[in-house]
Amino acid sequence: MTVGGAAVLELREVHRTHGAGVAAVHALRGVSLTVQPGELVAVMGPSGSGKSTLLALAGGLDRPTGGEVLVEGAALGGLGRRELARLRRRRIGYVFQDLNLLGSLTAAENVALPLELDGTGVRQARRLALAALAEVELTGLGDRFPDQLSGGQQQRVAIARALVGERRLVLADEPTGALDSQAGEAVLHLLRRRVDAGAAGVLVTHEARHAGWADRVIFLRDGVLVDSTAPLAGVEQLLTGSER
Amino acid sequence: MSIRHGLLALLERGQMYGYQLRAAFEESTGATWPLNIGQVYTTLSRLERDGLVRPLPESEAGQRPYEITDAGRADLALWFATPISRTDRPRDELAIKLALALTTPGVDVRAVVQTQRSATMRALQELTRLKYASDKPEDLPWRLVLDAMVFQAEAEIRWLDHCETSLVRYRPAPLRPPAPDSGDAGVVVDRPGREAHR
Numbered sequence: 001m002t003v004g005g006a007a008v009l010e011l012r013e014v015h016r017t018h019g020a021g022v023a024a025v026h027a028l029r030g031v032s033l034t035v036q037p038g039e040l041v042a043v044m045g046p047s048g049s050g051k052s053t054l055l056a057l058a059g060g061l062d063r064p065t066g067g068e069v070l071v072e073g074a075a076l077g078g079l080g081r082r083e084l085a086r087l088r089r090r091r092i093g094y095v096f097q098d099l100n101l102l103g104s105l106t107a108a109e110n111v112a113l114p115l116e117l118d119g120t121g122v123r124q125a126r127r128l129a130l131a132a133l134a135e136v137e138l139t140g141l142g143d144r145f146p147d148q149l150s151g152g153q154q155q156r157v158a159i160a161r162a163l164v165g166e167r168r169l170v171l172a173d174e175p176t177g178a179l180d181s182q183a184g185e186a187v188l189h190l191l192r193r194r195v196d197a198g199a200a201g202v203l204v205t206h207e208a209r210h211a212g213w214a215d216r217v218i219f220l221r222d223g224v225l226v227d228s229t230a231p232l233a234g235v236e237q238l239l240t241g242s243e244r
Numbered sequence: 245m246s247i248r249h250g251l252l253a254l255l256e257r258g259q260m261y262g263y264q265l266r267a268a269f270e271e272s273t274g275a276t277w278p279l280n281i282g283q284v285y286t287t288l289s290r291l292e293r294d295g296l297v298r299p300l301p302e303s304e305a306g307q308r309p310y311e312i313t314d315a316g317r318a319d320l321a322l323w324f325a326t327p328i329s330r331t332d333r334p335r336d337e338l339a340i341k342l343a344l345a346l347t348t349p350g351v352d353v354r355a356v357v358q359t360q361r362s363a364t365m366r367a368l369q370e371l372t373r374l375k376y377a378s379d380k381p382e383d384l385p386w387r388l389v390l391d392a393m394v395f396q397a398e399a400e401i402r403w404l405d406h407c408e409t410s411l412v413r414y415r416p417a418p419l420r421p422p423a424p425d426s427g428d429a430g431v432v433v434d435r436p437g438r439e440a441h442r
Contacts, residue, residue, distance in 0.1 A: 044365075046405070046409070189376070192376060207398070208364075208365060208368055208397070208398045208401035208402065209368070209372075209394055209395070209398040211365065211368070211369075212365075212368035212369050212371065212372035212394065212397075212398075213369075213372050213376075214369065215369075217365050217369065219358075219361075219362075226358070227358055227361075227362050229362045229365045229366045229369065230366070
């Protein structure tokens with residue numbers, strides 16, 4: 001398999017159809033997307049436009065019915081179940097709206113869990129987990145249980161879990177959930193920082209303010225990529241309002 | 245906001261001359277509102293005429309500082325205490341443009357929406373980038389100015405999304421020329437609606 005540049009994530013003409021015949025639902029229709037290291041791409045679009053399907057395919061949680069998904073140059077379709085699971089645990093981090101923190105484990109244990117599942121020793125996993133918690137500014141809270149943390153702190157634990165170890169691809173689906181604007185902003189700040197440090201990120205959101213944190217914003221409608229933006233070059237023009 | 249009240253607020257901190265006022269104004273608005281020195285002096289002379297500031301003797305360097313008067317302080321306090329009326333703000337050119345696009349033959353309204361949304365989204369990305377770069381505590385006034393622009397851009401994008409959804413269901417009423425007794429049925433313009441369904 002040839003590696004297409006240094007892209008962390010590549011979708012090539014990806015299709016995803018649920019069902020068949022007249023009942024077929026085309027969730028994605030020929031979407032191509034490349035995400036480089038250090039790049040955060042936001043995906044916007046109305047409900048049912050295929051945003052979450054795109055994220056599930058990018059993370060190897062679902063398989064396309066057409067086209068190819070590559071993570072760090074490896075075509076996911078060519079991987080066996082075990083290899084795919086290993087890639088998902090080691091290289092891909094997920095942050096979902098529904099945090100999926102285990103209530104019976106402490107914050108540090110929640111973060112360490114994917115590493116331990118992957119064979120990392122308990123002590124080493126805890127060390128990495130505490131480092132990841134420090135990165136999301138939760139130093140000293142590692143031994144608290146989720147219900148002893150605020151909503152914003154819980155979301156940061158979920159982010160630490162997504163960032164722990166050597167994750168190169170971070171996938172976030174409405175990661176700010178029901179957080180207030182300050183806590184939500186803190187979450188995006190963390191995501192941005194990790195991407196700036198060299199990861200690739202994909203952020204699904206319906207809030208333009210959150211998409212503003214991305215380097216590029218793509219718009220999906222009815223499973224088709226209809227538009228894509230990059231930031232403007234001239235900040236001055238924007239600030240002085242000489243445009244529009 | 246008027247430049248007038250901006251300058252009064254700055255003079256409330258202490259006496260300043262024109263160039264100092266200009267620099268302080270730009271600093272406190274994060275350069276979102278650049279002023280030229282001519283505007284500063286024109287405004288100062290109007291404030292002086294109205295008794296809200298008074299000129300002080302020129303310095304040796306030939307700069308004439310101004311100070312705020314009691315009437316100026318009262319005016320400033322009133323300004324801070326009064327909410328800005330929505331009718332004082334400029335009309336929304338975008339809303340008018342879209343309304344006209346809907347009723348102008350041959351305009352692809354959906355493309356107008358899409359183009360605007362991309363442009364506003366780009367602006368939002370740039371504003372967010374500036375915010376991200378201004379994270380020191382002393383950047384707070386500037387960050388709040390940026391936040392205001394971020395929320396306005398966000399509101400515009402939400403409104404554009406709303407327009408797009410509304411367009412899906414839009415069936416334009418046939419437009420007729422203004423002539424009251426025109427029997428010419430050939431002048432039915434429904435193209436905007438048709439474009440909207442592509």
